[in-house]
Structures are given as structure tokens and as C-alpha cells.
Amino acid sequence: MAAIDVCKGGYIVRGHKMLPKLRLIDPRLPDRVARRLESMLYAAPLSTVAYVLGLMVMPIALWLRTGDPVISSLSIAILLLIMLRVGFVKLCRSTPAYLPTLLAFGLVYSALLVALVVRAFSLGDDVAIALVVIAAAGYLSGVTIRAAAVPALAIPHNSTLFAPLILVAAVACDSRYWAVAILLTCHWIGTLQLTNTMHNRIRSQLLAEDRMSRAAFTDALTGLANRAAFDGALAERVASGPATIAMIDLDCFKPVNDTHGHDAGDEVLKSVALRIVATLDNRHLVARLGGDEFAILFHPSFDSADATCAAEEVVRALEAPFEIANANVTIGASIGLAAAIDGDDPRAFKRRADGCLYNAKRGGRGRVWSDLPRPGSYGPPDKLGQAA
Known part of the structure; x- marks a missing residue:
């Protein structure tokens, strides 16, 4: 049997092998709370559309400004990846591969953004730098706010963006970049803290709503349905x-x-x-x-x-x-x-x-x-x- 069977008991069955299931949402949460957390991911289509429109302009602007094929190719790859992710979200939201694939999309996207930022700074063009920094900041804010429902997605995405930039700035032979590395580190720590704080608030609210819903439809004495x-x-x-x-x-x-x-x-x-x-x-x-x-x-x-x-x-x-x-x-x-x-x-x-x-x-x-x-x-x- 070559096809993947339905996930049961925390494992995915492929043929005769048992592969551990990648858990991105706390398995201790009630199913209804877990489903609501998952449904909150990327649930703001208008902001996504605005971001994609901005990304469509960026390759043209970078090409006209720098004429550099590398930075233009990176911006086009980022645009194609974000469009592919939008299509995936629409088609595969209810599949077992939904969250692991979103994690992979985010890691690749963050890595491409890092390469884009590093290339823009290496070219030394102020306009190109401003464009790519705006793109990275927009992505960072979107991930922090919209993916806070599932920190196991938001934190790797943000870390993949921050860590390489901090490393590049730290090894640069320029004290100005050292200052940038320190600022980025503080921003990274703040972003992680903000993600966890937002998640805890969302989680607490959903758990409270779930308890109220269960109380309304549960017999208090036996725990059965009422x-x-x-x-x-x-x-x-x-x-x-x-x-x-x-x-x-x-x-x-x-x-x-x-x-x-x-x-x-x-x-x-x-x-x-x-x-x-x-x-x-x-x-x-x-x-x-x-x-x-x-x-x-x-x-x-x-x-x-x-x-x-x-x-x-x-x-x-x-x-x-x-x-x-x-x-x-x-x-x-x-x-x-x-x-x-x-x-x-x-x-x-x-x-x-x-x-x-x-x-x-x-x-x-x-x-x-x-x-x-x-x-x-x-x-x-x-x-x-x-x-x-």
C-alpha cells in the first residue's frame, strides 16, 4: 500500500511504516479549540491581497532601479511563492498536510527574504534597500499577528528571517552593522514575546468559550450530553x-x-x-x-x-x-x-x-x-x- 492513510493515534501510516505525525497545535487542546486556532491562520484576505499587490510591483521597481538580475529573480520567486501559498490555503485547508506545508512555505519564504535583503545591502542602493525592508517588515508583522494562533508556525518563520540577518550584521567589519545586529536581536526577542502573549490571550479566550459551550450542552452530573x-x-x-x-x-x-x-x-x-x-x-x-x-x-x-x-x-x-x-x-x-x-x-x-x-x-x-x-x-x- 503506497498511499498515505488517515492519521490515527498521532501517526501517519504509509505502507507498512509508522511515521510520527508533526504536531503544530497542542494535542492537549479540545478538538474544537484546535480547529478554531487553525482556522484563524491567514484569515485576513484583504491584507493578503494588498501585500501580494505590493509584491507584484517590487520586481519591476527593483529591476528598473538596479538592473540586477539576482535581486529581480529573488523578488519574482518570492511573489510566485506567496501566490502559491494563497492557492494552497484555499484548496487544502482541511487536509492533514495543511499545517506542515504552511511551515515549509514560511521557512522558504523567510530564507528568500533574507537573501533579498542581503543582496540589496550589497548593492548599496538606498531605494532597493527601502523596498526590500518594507517587504520584510510587512511579512514580519503579518506572521506575528495572523500566525500567533499557532506559535509553532510563527516562531520558526520569524526566526528564519531574523537569525541570518543578525549573523550577517554581526560578522560585518563595520560598527554600524554591529549596532544593527543588536537592534535586530532585541526586535527578535520582542517579536517572540509578542507572539506568545497574543497566543496565550487567544488560547485563553477560546478555552473559556469552549467551556461555556460544553456547559450549555453537557449534563453537569454525569458529563454526558444533555x-x-x-x-x-x-x-x-x-x-x-x-x-x-x-x-x-x-x-x-x-x-x-x-x-x-x-x-x-x-x-x-x-x-x-x-x-x-x-x-x-x-x-x-x-x-x-x-x-x-x-x-x-x-x-x-x-x-x-x-x-x-x-x-x-x-x-x-x-x-x-x-x-x-x-x-x-x-x-x-x-x-x-x-x-x-x-x-x-x-x-x-x-x-x-x-x-x-x-x-x-x-x-x-x-x-x-x-x-x-x-x-x-x-x-x-x-x-x-x-x-x-
Whole structure:
């Protein structure tokens, strides 16, 4: 197999070799925060257009001013590279190679700018020097501001620009260039500090927004999705294709609160959430709707038989005793299964699933009652219900 497979677990699979994935964004960040940081890169098209227009003028101006083919060739190469990067950003923003390629673009671009600046100073033409310094300063400010979202890009780009210039100025046999080397070093340090400061502010803001968003759609007790998150996901699924849901209600839960107290009841609810999640794989959405009511939105790839088997597994898992406050507590669960039909809206869909749940509880509890397109209802062998 010669092609690159999808990245999994921090590695890229090529053939039979495992290549470590280049991580440019902190892997500890939530996925939504990481995606937003990535989307902030080069998200100012108007300023990019203005910079590219300036670069288009520069080769002509340098050629007319100096007639030097080297400096003109370098300016043309810079223009072509920046245009290629703009096209790459438009076409490949969502690919795994996006950030590593941007890093490579920036390093090459910075190196070309260094060569352009050194050549202009070697020619000694004040206008040429002014033009290339303006181009370098514009690039530097753009990288510092727009790439601060990902310091692993901004810092190498800036360093590739500063370090060679500082080295060239430091080895020059002229005290004026030594002063320039000192000023560039101070500017470099300030730029690095500014990049980190801006990144920390952006990161803190995005993390705060992510926490607020998660709180709005997360059940505080169990950490599962809450009713709002479940209803939103269900509406999207019904609008886009097949949907199957399981409505779960715990049996004999009230006596737990009455006998052991509400704190013990909360511990049982948290344990129930863990068991449901452990019974399923991560393709499905598990939610706590409130009280002792839970729900599952199955992945579209699950057919009626798959959903039924999964629901049966959940019932069996919740029949096992829970150890709470040095006591074994036994509850159970009843489940209503329903599949979306043509013309269904989310509310009608949920009502049908609730009806199946009511039938399961009325029929003796500890059952799975279904309106899925397969005759009969499903539960433990001695607790089978009837067709909905």
C-alpha cells in the first residue's frame, strides 16, 4: 500500500511504516479549540491581497532601479511563492498536510527574504534597500499577528528571517552593522514575546468559550450530553437521513433515593452513565435527559438488529448491582426503541420512542420494546415484550 492513510493515534501510516505525525497545535487542546486556532491562520484576505499587490510591483521597481538580475529573480520567486501559498490555503485547508506545508512555505519564504535583503545591502542602493525592508517588515508583522494562533508556525518563520540577518550584521567589519545586529536581536526577542502573549490571550479566550459551550450542552452530573444537545443532534440526524433512538428509564430508582439518600442516587446515576457508555462504542451519542431518563442516538450505520442488540446489552449491564456507600444497590432499565420514518419530525419521533418505553415498563420492566422494522420486541429471554 503506497498511499498515505488517515492519521490515527498521532501517526501517519504509509505502507507498512509508522511515521510520527508533526504536531503544530497542542494535542492537549479540545478538538474544537484546535480547529478554531487553525482556522484563524491567514484569515485576513484583504491584507493578503494588498501585500501580494505590493509584491507584484517590487520586481519591476527593483529591476528598473538596479538592473540586477539576482535581486529581480529573488523578488519574482518570492511573489510566485506567496501566490502559491494563497492557492494552497484555499484548496487544502482541511487536509492533514495543511499545517506542515504552511511551515515549509514560511521557512522558504523567510530564507528568500533574507537573501533579498542581503543582496540589496550589497548593492548599496538606498531605494532597493527601502523596498526590500518594507517587504520584510510587512511579512514580519503579518506572521506575528495572523500566525500567533499557532506559535509553532510563527516562531520558526520569524526566526528564519531574523537569525541570518543578525549573523550577517554581526560578522560585518563595520560598527554600524554591529549596532544593527543588536537592534535586530532585541526586535527578535520582542517579536517572540509578542507572539506568545497574543497566543496565550487567544488560547485563553477560546478555552473559556469552549467551556461555556460544553456547559450549555453537557449534563453537569454525569458529563454526558444533555437534553439540548440530544435534541439538536436528533434534529440534524432526522433532517439528513436514517435515525434510530433508544429512550431509557431506570427501574426501581426511586427507592435508592428514599433509602440511601440523594447523594447515593447521584452516584448511581453517574455509574449508570459509565456503564451505558462502556457498553457502546464512541460512534453513538449518549445523553441524560433529566432525572433517571437517558437516551441513545445510534450511528446511522446501525440497523434495527444492531440497535436491538445494543439495547439488550444496556439492559443486561444495568441489571448488575451497583456498589454505593458500602451497599449493593440493584435497579434495572426499560428501553423504548424507535426508528425515524418518512415525514417524521423530532418531536413525533421522540413521542413514538416514549410510547415504546411506556409499553416496556407496563409489560413488566427490564425490557426492550421496539417499533423497528422487525417483528417482536426484545429483552432478556424471560422478559420478552410484544410487538409495538
